Structure formats: C-alpha cells, structure tokens
C-alpha cells in the first residue's frame with residue numbers, strides 16, 4: 310500500500326509524512342489517537358462550504374408500500390423529479406465492490422453474518438447454502454429469519470443497466486448517461502462523459518465507484534446511493550469502514566458550488582452505525598464504535614493479517630493443496646504456541662477469475678515476525694507447480 314510505503318520511507322530518510330483525509334483509515338486514526346502519530350485536526354471546511362443534507366431511506370418500508378421492493382424509493386424518485394425541474398443534475402451511485410446480490414430480511418433488515426468472523430455470508434443459490442469466505446463456515450439457506458422468524462428473506466441487488474432502464478421508464482424526457490466499466494472501456498470515453506456533464510448535457514448520471522474520486526461537479530445537487538447494503542455486506546472485516554469512506558466521498562460530489570447538495574441513501578439497515586454517523590458527518594463517533602468491534606474480534610489494528618491466495622486452473626489440485634497448506638499452517642501455528650490464528654482455507658469470494666479457481670487462507674496474530682515466518686515456511690514447502698500461491702501482507706481487500 311502506498312501509504313505504508315510512504316511511512317517506511319520517511320522513517321528511513323528521517324522525514325515527516327503528513328497523512329491527510331476527511332475519512333482516515335481506522336488504523337491511521339488509531340495510530341494518531343494512541344500517540345504513535347501526531348494528530349492534527351482541521352475543524353473548518355474549505356471556504357466554510359455547508360455540508361450536504363443526508364437522508365436515509367428505509368427500503369423495508371418501501372416493500373410494504375409497493376408489494377415488492379422497487380429499485381428507487383418514493384423519496385428518491387421525487388427528489389430526482391424536483392432536481393430535473395430545477396434543471397440541475399443528479400448522480401445515482403451503485404456500489405459494485407461487494408456482491409451483486411445480498412440476502413436480507415425484508416421485515417427486520419437482518420443480515421446473514423458468520424458466527425466466527427462477523428463478515429457477511431455469501432449465498433450460493435444453486436446449492437441452497439450460505440457460506441463464509443474467511444473461515445469456510447457453511448450453513449443451509451434459511452427459509453425463516455433467525456431474528457424475527459419472518460419468511461420474507463429477500464435476495465436483493467441491481468446492476469447499472471437495470472437501473473438505467475428503470476430511470477428511462479420513470480423519466481422519459483431526461484438525458485441519461487451510464488458510466489461504468491462497460492461504457493468507459495474505450496479510451497477517452499470517460500473524459501467525454503465528464504465533459505458532457507460539465508456542459509450540462511446530462512441530467513442524470515448513473516455510475517459505479519469511478520465517479521466518486523477526484524472530480525468536482527458544481528451542477529450536481531442530488532446524489533443518490535441506490536443500495537448502501539452492497540457495501541455493508543462486503544465479505545471484509547473493514548466493510549463498515551469502507552462504507553463510511555465511500556458514502557462520505559460520494560456525498561462530497563454534490564453541491565460543491567454555492568448550492569447546498571442533498572444526498573439520499575437507500576438501505577435495509579437504516580440504524581447501522583456507519584450510516585448513522587455518515588448522516589451526522591461524525592467520523593470520531595464512527596471511529597469509536599468501529600474500534601470496539603475490531604477490539605472484540607481482534608481484527609487490525611489489534612492484529613496483523615497475512616492473506617495467502619492460492620489459484621489454479623485445476624480445481625482438484627487446488628483443493629488438495631489448499632487443504633494441505635491449511636494443515637501445515639496449523640502445525641506451524643501450534644509450534645509458535647498458537648500465538649497466531651489460521652482462518653480457512655476457503656473459497657475466495659470471487660471463486661474463479663479468468664479460468665483460475667481461487668482459495669484463500671488468513672494468518673492472523675499480533676506478532677508480525679511470527680506471521681511472516683509462517684508465511685515464509687509455507688511458501689518454501691510449497692512444491693506443486695500446478696497451484697500458484699501469493700502472499701498479501703495487510704491485504705486491502707478480500708475478494
């Protein structure tokens with residue numbers, strides 16, 4: 310990671326690094342709060358710009374009103390119509406970093422999480438099971454919600470194309486543009502879209518995360534987040550942190566000029582602390598909730614993680630090597646007095662990429678010297694050329 314490299318390099322050169330962010334990483338903020346880093350705070354916004362107003366819409370209530378959950382809530386539809394009438398621009402954001410669909414209880418918003426790791430479980434419809442992609446915990450898909458006994462378990466999700474179609478249907482006169490990996494594959498096409506946006510040739514822009522960073526659009530006065538749950542349900546212990554950062558960045562896209570922007574976030578979990586503190590623009594409170602979760606489950610910054618990724622074109626060889634590597638890892642962990650925890654191996658959330666099957670295993674513990682020693686040992690003992698193993702220290706994602 311570039312940040313880690315900068316810190317190491319500065320140490321070697323005896324230089325000072327300034328880490329600046331409106332949404333600092335939990336680890337950096339922890340280091341600042343525990344006096345490992347010096348802490349400086351800006352208490353005023355640039356030019357004292359007002360913060361956007363953020364509304365959270367509960368999609369569970371939408372289901373009751375419409376019979377089935379619509380892609381756009383009434384609040385969102387009305388806000389888009391008003392923005393169109395004012396001849397201003399709307400940005401509708403669909404996060405694609407998580408799974409395409411997620412399971413949620415339509416009555417109470419319950420999310421299926423791993424009892425061991427607290428990360429979201431992924432549903433495998435074909436086998437009617439749900440599965441943890443950290444520790445391989447597997448359970449049968451449940452017909453009833455374990456929290457409220459409701460039978461309304463929804464598999465919810467939508468793509469940019471489907472969203473675009475829905476907007477065309479609702480707003481036939483509007484100039485709509487989609488910006489995702491499909492429409493920006495050609496070189497220069499992203500610039501064209503951004504240029505059209507700047508010249509007010511687009512009324513509604515539908516897009517994925519690429520529009521969240523680095524661009525400033527003064528005429529966008531409405532930002533709509535279609536499903537915050539996609540991000541909250543990432544199979545990653547950092548899902549809340551990433552959601553808070555993503556939402557804060559997306560919210561910052563609108564109303565940077567003199568007009569104050571409005572942000573609408575659709576979700577099945579309106580009470581989730583990542584959303585509540587995003588709404589209040591309150592990073593310190595978000596941090597104090599998040600750090601307690603990390604402490605309780607001994608996730609970083611209270612430990613370090615090394616992710617071992619195994620991949621192969623041959624599924625059987627991969628499974629065999631993964632099991633063998635897991636067994637060896639547990640042996641090595643025992644030799645180190647079990648100061649480290651071996652989690653997995655299990656199928657990676659993206660189980661197959663470009664013909665390569667993928668498995669992953671986590672080595673977690675407080676002592677990074679022991680973690681590295683175990684990873685090094687495993688790599689040395691690895692012989693099968695049919696299976697590739699790579700080591701990812703402090704991984705940024707677990708897909």
Ligand SMILES: [Zn+2]
Nearest residue numbers: 414417454457
């Ligand atoms: Zn429920």
Ligand SMILES: [Zn+2]
Nearest residue numbers: 423426441444
């Ligand atoms: Zn698990």
